[in-house]
Amino acid sequence: MWARPLMGRARSHPRLRGMPGLSTAGPHAVDPGAQRIRVSADAKQNWIDSLRLSVKAGHGGNGWPIMGGVGGRGGHVILETGPVHGPAPNLLKVHQRLPKGRGRLTGDSGGHASKSRLVGGEGKDVVLSIPPGVSILNEAGREIMDMDQPHMRLIVANGGAGGCKDNHWFGQPGQKHVIRVDLKLIADVGLVGFPNAGKSTFLKAISRANPKIAAYPFTTIQPNLGHINYSDTRIVKVADLPGLIERAHQNVGMGHRFLKHVERTRLLLFVIDVNGFRLNPSYPFRTAFETVALLNREIELYNSDILSKPAVCVVNKMDVPGSGEKLDEFLNQMKDYASHLAGLPEELRPEKVIQFEEIIPMSAKRSPKSIKGVKNRLRFHLDELNMQSQKEAIQEGLAKIDHLIEGQGPQVS
Numbered sequence: 001m002w003a004r005p006l007m008g009r010a011r012s013h014p015r016l017r018g019m020p021g022l023s024t025a026g027p028h029a030v031d032p033g034a035q036r037i038r039v040s041a042d043a044k045q046n047w048i049d050s051l052r053l054s055v056k057a058g059h060g061g062n063g064w065p066i067m068g069g070v071g072g073r074g075g076h077v078i079l080e081t082g083p084v085h086g087p088a089p090n091l092l093k094v095h096q097r098l099p100k101g102r103g104r105l106t107g108d109s110g111g112h113a114s115k116s117r118l119v120g121g122e123g124k125d126v127v128l129s130i131p132p133g134v135s136i137l138n139e140a141g142r143e144i145m146d147m148d149q150p151h152m153r154l155i156v157a158n159g160g161a162g163g164c165k166d167n168h169w170f171g172q173p174g175q176k177h178v179i180r181v182d183l184k185l186i187a188d189v190g191l192v193g194f195p196n197a198g199k200s201t202f203l204k205a206i207s208r209a210n211p212k213i214a215a216y217p218f219t220t221i222q223p224n225l226g227h228i229n230y231s232d233t234r235i236v237k238v239a240d241l242p243g244l245i246e247r248a249h250q251n252v253g254m255g256h257r258f259l260k261h262v263e264r265t266r267l268l269l270f271v272i273d274v275n276g277f278r279l280n281p282s283y284p285f286r287t288a289f290e291t292v293a294l295l296n297r298e299i300e301l302y303n304s305d306i307l308s309k310p311a312v313c314v315v316n317k318m319d320v321p322g323s324g325e326k327l328d329e330f331l332n333q334m335k336d337y338a339s340h341l342a343g344l345p346e347e348l349r350p351e352k353v354i355q356f357e358e359i360i361p362m363s364a365k366r367s368p369k370s371i372k373g374v375k376n377r378l379r380f381h382l383d384e385l386n387m388q389s390q391k392e393a394i395q396e397g398l399a400k401i402d403h404l405i406e407g408q409g410p411q412v413s
Contacts, residue, residue, distance in 0.1 A: 048091040049183040049223075049261075051103065055157040057174025058107035058123035063163030069113025071162030072120030074174040077105045079181070081132040081152045089131030091183050098128075107174055110162050120162055130181060133264065137180040144179070148186060148264065182260070185223055187239035188382055190265030192299070194245060194277045194291055198316040200224065202271060202364040203240040205371045223261050228375060236382060239265060245279055246286070246294045246348075249301040259302045266385055267378070268311040270295060270356070274323045274330065288315065288326065289333040290348060293341055297350040304352045312381060313356045314374055319363040327361055334359060357381055 058074030098104065105128060111120035136144045136154060145154050156179055160172035191199045207226030228236040241258045262268060272292060278285040286294060292313065299306050313334075315327055333340045334356070341349050360377060362370035 048095060049258075051091045051095055051181045053098075053156075053179050053181060054104045054177075055179060056104070056106045056176045057157035057159040059109040059173050060160035060162040060171030061110035061112040061120035061123075062171045063120075063165075063169035064113035064115065064118060065165075065169045067113075067115065067118055068165075069118035070120065070164045071113050071169075071171045072110030072122045073162050074110045074159030074171070075107030075123030076125045076155045076159045076174075077107050077157040078125055078127045079136065079147065079154045079156055080127050080129050081134070081147050081150055082129045083150050084132055084186075089133055089183055089185065091130070091134075091181060094128065094130055094181070105157075107157065107159055110159065110171060112171075113163070123159055125159075131183065133184055133186040135182045135184065137182055139178045139180075141180075184264050185225060185239045185261040187225060187237040187261075187265045189236065189238045189267045189269050189378060190262035191238065191240045191269050191271055192244065192262065192295055193271035194273065194286075194295070195242075195279065197271045197273045197277065197291075198364045199240050199271045202314070202316065202362075202371070202374075203238060205364050205368070206375055207238060223258060228378070230379060234379070236378065238269075244295060244298050246283075246298070248298050259299065259306075262299075262306060262309075263303070265309070267381060268306070268309050268354075269378070270311060270313040272313060272315050272330075274315045274317050274326045274361075275320055276326075288330045289340065290344065292334070292337075292354075293344055293348050293350065296352075296354045297348065299354075300350045300352050307352050307354045310381060310385060311354055311356050312377065313359045315359065315361045316364050318361045318370070319366040331359065 055077040057077050060074045061071030063069050063071045095103070099106075105126050107126050108123035110123040111117070113120045130147070132148060132150050132152075134147050136147060136156065138144055144156075145152075147154060157175040157177055160174040161167065163169040163171045191203065193199050203224060203226045207228050223242070224240040226238045226240065228238060230236070239261055241261055244259070270292065272288050274288050276285055276287045277291055296307070315330060317323060318327065338353050341353065358377060358381070360370075360374055362374050364371060
């Protein structure tokens with residue numbers, strides 16, 4: 001005869017420690033009565049784009065061997081993306097809403113079976129609401145899931161099984177993991193440039209965003225997200241990132257930390273100061289052409305695949321005296337970009353050369369007409385990308401149909 005397990009704290013079974021795998025869950029997998037930690041992003045607060053979490057699912061409840069009672073499953077730990085909001089997403093509120101402000105999430109234990117209840121109740125799931133655009137990584141840094149759409153769900157720790165005949169009536173421990181939630185902005189256009197090139201001024205002029213603007217480097221210390229509204233109700237999202245500087249790959253300035261936010265953008269927009277740039281007296285002066293080369297190189301050192309994205313270059317501050325001659329010189333150099341790179345020092349030369357769809361002069365501060373022109377050209381290039389994507393989707397669908405038809409072989413009537 002089976003000895004009835006103690007009905008105190010559910011016991012941990014050594015064979016179930018370190019339960020393998022993480023699984024995705026459909027809508028049916030989340031208990032409507034689950035504890036929900038809701039998060040709303042607020043770009044006006046301090047900004048966090050990476051968060052380390054320790055997740056532990058609930059222990060399964062013990063069974064009742066005499067009557068064949070089954071213990072309840074332990075509660076899952078679940079991540080769930082919410083709707084898309086206007087401001088740039090932020091993980092700060094996620095951190096603030098964690099229990100006791102710590103990076104730990106723990107599911108409830110399942111209920112024990114008893115004489116009056118032969119099936120123990122399931123432990124409540126813990127559901128953490130996060131902004132869309134996050135990648136979930138395991139402790140080794142490998143991606144578990146890319147949660148880039150609203151209303152996606154992922155079980156990051158499965159609750160332990162309830163006690164039953166198969167596990168000798170002892171409830172099993174839930175999964176336990178350390179994960180990282182890594183936020184990457186979702187935008188149509190990503191602004192890339194040196195500090196003080198006019199990226200924030202451009203974003204403010206072209207959208208309703210209100211980034212900080214001043215006449216010193218590193219005004220932007222966190223990404224800003226703006227929305228361009230067109231008359232046909234089309235909305236284009238533009239991400240303004242903190243400025244890169246040379247040797248960013250060596251963690252100079254703000255390093256490459258924010259470059260991950262251009263990985264999801266569809267179009268790169270280089271913002272170049274026609275007058276060139278010098279960070280401080282200890283740095284050499286860089287011309288507009290050298291600025292492009294340095295940005296090209298820094299992106300290449302971070303992730304050369306980003307350079308395959310469609311790109312447009314805008315040359316800013318055309319209201320400054322003498323800018324016309326500097327623009328002519330820059331355009332002449334960019335006509336044969338690769339050959340002019342050969343004349344630069346090795347530390348400035350990228351190996352993979354970026355290709356610009358177009359180079360557009362503008363004055364973000366003083367010429368609304370030039371801003372309107374850039375706005376229209378961005379729309380043109382994005383529409384071209386949409387058409388290309390649609391053609392590729394149609395071709396892929398036709399290829400699948402052809403494959404199915406070929407697989408069926410000749411039809412006999």
